[in-house]
Amino acid sequence: MLIQLTYASRTSRVLGPADIKDILSASQRNNARAGITGALCLNNGIFLQQLEGDRAAVNALYHRLLKDTRHKDTAVLDFGEIPHRRFTSWSMGLLGSVDANRQLFLKYSSTPDFDPFSMSTLMLRSFFDEILQNVRWLE
Ligand SMILES: Cc1cc2nc3c(=O)[nH]c(=O)nc-3n(C[C@H](O)[C@H](O)[C@H](O)COP(=O)(O)O)c2cc1C
Incomplete structure (x- = not known):
């Protein structure tokens, strides 16, 4: 059964490029094997x-993520069955806070800061729809 899970968390400390690289390479390695696709955004410490x-x-991945000390305050924001995948061509991309994405973050945020914890399910879905079409991914 194919499902989608969206969660947010806060960085537990200042994360450097090495931390991000480690998260991204683990994601690419493990998710491809587990048949998991998706997107990861990091902005404003969130x-x-x-x-x-x-499912x-x-x-299984979500339970592993909960034990990762690089983040905290993990909260599921959306969960449910999906008829098909939307992210198909890669196992995990990181959307960073490059300038071109700032407007996108602001568009779906009720505050000037990117705050997914306060975004509705509808807003989150629209946000990810737009990510698919119109995003500058970090390599
Ligand atoms: C915000 C965040 C997102 C992560 N996303 C993934 C992921 O999608 N897939 C994954 O395998 N690990 C992810 N990780 C890393 C895992 O918590 C864990 O460190 C990793 O899966 C261990 O992999 P390994 O046993 O191959 O070293 C993420 C970590 C953080 C902090």
């Missing part, structure tokens, strides 16, 4: 991640 794949596989 992670927002959308995962899609087999058991996504649950």
Whole structure:
């Protein structure tokens, strides 16, 4: 059964490029094997991640993520069955806070700061729709 899970968390300390690289390479390595696709955003000390794949596989990953000390305050924002994947061509991309994305963050945020914790389910879905079409990914 194919599901989608969206969660947000806060960085537990200042994360450097090495931390980000480590998260990204683990994601690419493990998610491809587990058939998990999705996107990871980091802005303003907040992670927002959308995962899609087999329900058991996504649950297993989410439990592993909860134990990761690089982030805290993890909260599920959206969860449900999906008819098909939206992220297909890669296993996990990181959307950073490059200038071109700032307007996008602001568009779906009620405050000047990117704050997914206060975004509605509808806003989150629109946000990820737009990410697919119109984003500058970090390599
Ligand atoms: C915000 C955040 C997102 C992460 N996303 C993933 C992910 O999508 N897939 C993954 O395998 N690990 C992810 N990780 C890393 C895991 O918590 C964990 O460190 C990693 O899966 C361990 O992989 P390894 O056993 O292959 O070293 C993420 C970590 C953080 C802090």
